[in-house]
Amino acid sequence: MRSDTTERAPLALKIATGAALLFLHFPLLIVILYAFTTEEASFTFPPPGLTTQWFGEILNREDFWEALSLSLRVAAAATVIALILGTLTAAAIYRSKFFGREAFSLMVILPIALPGIVTGIALRSAIGLSGLGFTYWTIVIGHATFCVVTVYNNVIARLRRTSQSQIEASMDLGASTFQTFRYIILPNIATALLAGGMLAFALSFDEIIVTTFTAGQQQTLPIWIYSQLSRPRDRPVTNVAALFVIAATLIPILVAYRFTRDTVE
Amino acid sequence: MASIPVTASRPQPTPSLLRRISTFFFKRPNLSLILMLIPSLLWLGVVYIGSLSSLLVQSFFYLDGFSGVVIREFSLQTYQSLFTPANIDIIIRTVVMAAFVTLTCAVLAFPLAYYMARYATYRIKGLLYLAVLLPLWSSYIVRVYTWKIILSQEGIITWFFNTLGLQWLLDGILSLPVIGGSSLSFSFLGMFLVFVYIWIPYMILPINTALERVPKSLIDASSDLGAKPGYTFRKVIFPLAFPGVVAGSIFTFSLTLGDYIIPGVIGNSSFFIGQAVFSQQGTAGNIPLAAAFTVVPIVIMGIYLTIAKRLGAFDAL
Numbered sequence: 001m002r003s004d005t006t007e008r009a010p011l012a013l014k015i016a017t018g019a020a021l022l023f024l025h026f027p028l029l030i031v032i033l034y035a036f037t038t039e040e041a042s043f044t045f046p047p048p049g050l051t052t053q054w055f056g057e058i059l060n061r062e063d064f065w066e067a068l069s070l071s072l073r074v075a076a077a078a079t080v081i082a083l084i085l086g087t088l089t090a091a092a093i094y095r096s097k098f099f100g101r102e103a104f105s106l107m108v109i110l111p112i113a114l115p116g117i118v119t120g121i122a123l124r125s126a127i128g129l130s131g132l133g134f135t136y137w138t139i140v141i142g143h144a145t146f147c148v149v150t151v152y153n154n155v156i157a158r159l160r161r162t163s164q165s166q167i168e169a170s171m172d173l174g175a176s177t178f179q180t181f182r183y184i185i186l187p188n189i190a191t192a193l194l195a196g197g198m199l200a201f202a203l204s205f206d207e208i209i210v211t212t213f214t215a216g217q218q219q220t221l222p223i224w225i226y227s228q229l230s231r232p233r234d235r236p237v238t239n240v241a242a243l244f245v246i247a248a249t250l251i252p253i254l255v256a257y258r259f260t261r262d263t264v265e
Numbered sequence: 266m267a268s269i270p271v272t273a274s275r276p277q278p279t280p281s282l283l284r285r286i287s288t289f290f291f292k293r294p295n296l297s298l299i300l301m302l303i304p305s306l307l308w309l310g311v312v313y314i315g316s317l318s319s320l321l322v323q324s325f326f327y328l329d330g331f332s333g334v335v336i337r338e339f340s341l342q343t344y345q346s347l348f349t350p351a352n353i354d355i356i357i358r359t360v361v362m363a364a365f366v367t368l369t370c371a372v373l374a375f376p377l378a379y380y381m382a383r384y385a386t387y388r389i390k391g392l393l394y395l396a397v398l399l400p401l402w403s404s405y406i407v408r409v410y411t412w413k414i415i416l417s418q419e420g421i422i423t424w425f426f427n428t429l430g431l432q433w434l435l436d437g438i439l440s441l442p443v444i445g446g447s448s449l450s451f452s453f454l455g456m457f458l459v460f461v462y463i464w465i466p467y468m469i470l471p472i473n474t475a476l477e478r479v480p481k482s483l484i485d486a487s488s489d490l491g492a493k494p495g496y497t498f499r500k501v502i503f504p505l506a507f508p509g510v511v512a513g514s515i516f517t518f519s520l521t522l523g524d525y526i527i528p529g530v531i532g533n534s535s536f537f538i539g540q541a542v543f544s545q546q547g548t549a550g551n552i553p554l555a556a557a558f559t560v561v562p563i564v565i566m567g568i569y570l571t572i573a574k575r576l577g578a579f580d581a582l
Contacts, residue, residue: 009384016376020469021393023373023462024400027411030421034414043414045421085305092301096294104302107309114566115523117539118317118559125323125552126316145313148305176287199402206404208526212543222406229410229530242407253402257395 028246035243040236054236064241067224074136074220075204078143082200083193085144086151094159111146116209119146124213134216142214143207147200154196155189162188191259198256202249221245324556335553343553347561352541356561359538362453363521366460367468367514373461374468374513379506382476401466409530412459416450416531423448446533456532463527464520468513475509476502508577515566515573522562538562 009017035054037047058064086108093105111119123142127134166188170180208222215223225245228238280288290297326335327342346352381393400408415421426435439445439452446452479502487497525539536544538561545555 009380013376013380013384017380020373020377020465021396024396024465027408027415027462028400028403030411030414031407042419043417044419045424081308085308088301089305092298096298098298104305107314108305111309111313113519115519115539115559115562117523117525117542118320118563119313121542121546121555121559122313122316122320124546125320125556126312128552129319141312145309148309176284177291178283178287202402206402206406208406209524209539213546222404225404225406225410226526229413238410242404242410245404245407249403250399253398254395257398 031239031242031246034239037236037239041232043235054240058237058240058244061237063219064224064237067219067221070136070139070218071205071221074139074143075201077140078147078204079197079201081140081144082147082151083197086148086196086200087155087189087193089148090152090155090159094156108149108152112149116146116207120210120213123210127214134214134218136218138214138216139211139218139220142210143204146207146210147204150199150203151193151196154192154199158189158192195256195259198253202253202256206249320556320559323553324560326553328551328553333550335551343557346554347557352558355536355538355541358535359522360565362457362460362537363518365457366464366521367517369457369461370465370468370517371472371510371514374465374472375506375510378469378472378476378509379502381473382479397466397469405463406526408463409459409527412455412462413450413530416448416455416458418448418450420450450531451533453532456528459527459531460521460524464517467516467520468510471512471516472506472509475506475512479505511573511576515570518569519562519566522565 033047034043036050036052037044038049038051039047089104089108093101119142123138123145127138132138162185166184167180170184171177175183206222208220208226211220211223212226219227221241222245225238225241228234228241231238290300323335324343325339325341326337327340328334329336377393377397381390385393417423423432423435426432435449438454439448444452444454444457446455449455449458483501483505484497487501488494492500523539525537525543528535528537528540538558542555542558545551545558549555
């Protein structure tokens with residue numbers, strides 16, 4: 001269906017679209033508003049007054065910064081692993097037909113197709129059986145497992161649009177596999193890698209369902225926020241942390257959007 | 266151009282190490298394929314699929330009621346204890362919730378997806394995509410927390426009803442059996458709203474993809490042949506977009522089935538499948554029962570996917 005028509009949308013459709021957009025976005029506005037409320041004990045609306053004092057308070061919260069640092073470190077490692085595994089798998093699946101190819105691509109998608117709780121408990125019981133105990137790396141393993149698919153999807157979609165003749169031309173002109181990768185393939189898939197990597201990072205940074213099973217006593221930022229929900233006295237700090245997290249996830253999305261925009265059409 | 270110079274007599278320079286490695290792998294495509302696949306195979310095949318299989322195996326073990334120790338022998342005892350009336354209640358509650366959430370998401374998502382595909386200009390379309398992606402990618406737990414703020418007794422929804430003088434309406438809704446509760450944030454209705462909010466982007470995107478693929482010529486043909494816009498929508502556009510709805514429903518249904526955070530934060534204390542799994546493996550230490558419980562969403566999704574495939578949902582993804 002093309003949208004280059006001059007047809008006007010019916011009013012009811014416009015209203016329904018507007019309502020859906022409002023529904024999608026007003027909670028995000030609420031996050032921003034409540035970070036500034038002077039009310040400490042409850043969620044009174046409208047807020048009795050506005051203040052920026054909670055932003056100062058969060059600076060002294062060691063536990064918040066530790067959780068943030070753990071989340072960033074986990075997301076960084078998971079993204080690197082996802083970039084390597086996702087690119088290799090995409091390249092292999094793109095260029096060859098081999099026995100089990102379908103099963104292989106299903107296996108990449110499975111960690112996000114199955115409910116997170118299944119992945120979580122499976123890893124949890126495997127960690128339990130292996131007797132390794134919960135460490136930074138158990139969180140990374142869980143995250144990388146479901147981050148691979150974001151890189152894989154982006155890279156394979158880009159490879160399918162890249163014309164094969166460029167690669168053939170490069171090889172015909174005497175370039176080695178590595179030179180072809182460096183000068184032909186990499187520039188072609190660079191923005192797909194960036195977009196996939198950023199989505200992987202955002203996915204990992206935000207994940208809570210699998211993480212609760214693989215983290216043990218450690219707190220990533222989402223787990224920290226989750227645990228804050230049962231501490232009503234900390235509400236102002238939680239509100240500010242919520243605003244922080246929303247801002248921190250929005251920036252990579254906007255950047256990733258810019259990089260994929262020209263290819264999404 | 267002159268003829269190709271004869272170079273055979275000139276001595277070839279020895280190729281560099283990289284060049285030799287490159288040639289080595291170029292001549293052995295199967296070996297390079299295997300090397301490319303091995304890392305993912307080890308990671309996903311061994312670690313992930315291995316964990317899943319071990320989970321499945323453990324669902325056939327059972328917990329000794331007296332010692333609290335997991336007995337590693339094949340037995341269907343755990344599956345027997347899975348199908349107690351209390352657990353069946355949990356399963357039914359979760360499936361009914363997932364079904365309502367899915368239906369509502371489809372109804373709310375369709376107009377937006379339709380507007381994006383049919384009426385939005387190129388620029389507006391890009392902005393609408395962004396408007397759908399922003400909530401999708403912003404923090405899940407923060408969005409759930411926000412709804413705790415919105416739905417609370419002193420929150421914006423109560424304020425809204427009070428300001429309009431409709432307090433009686435809100436109280437009336439909350440006093441309804443099953444969906445009501447002491448306040449919205451302690452009711453199934455509130456939980457339902459949060460589920461719809463969190464998963465609706467997953468419905469909008471596949472419907473939009475399906476609608477984008479409806480050829481304009483079909484719509485023109487339909488109207489040329491005298492169909493009114495409503496008739497064209499019912500007989501041409503909607504049937505072609507339906508696989509997209511089914512594709513979206515896979516996400517909304519599966520995600521609702523497996524979620525255990527939302528029922529814990531919003532709603533009364535009735536359990537959902539995810540919470541049952543969580544508490545069985547955590548406090549109860551009954552990994553076999555937790556494992557058996559996870560088989561339930563897997564089986565339900567298996568059935569769901571089979572039906573979805575028949576309805577052509579996979580072509581719309």
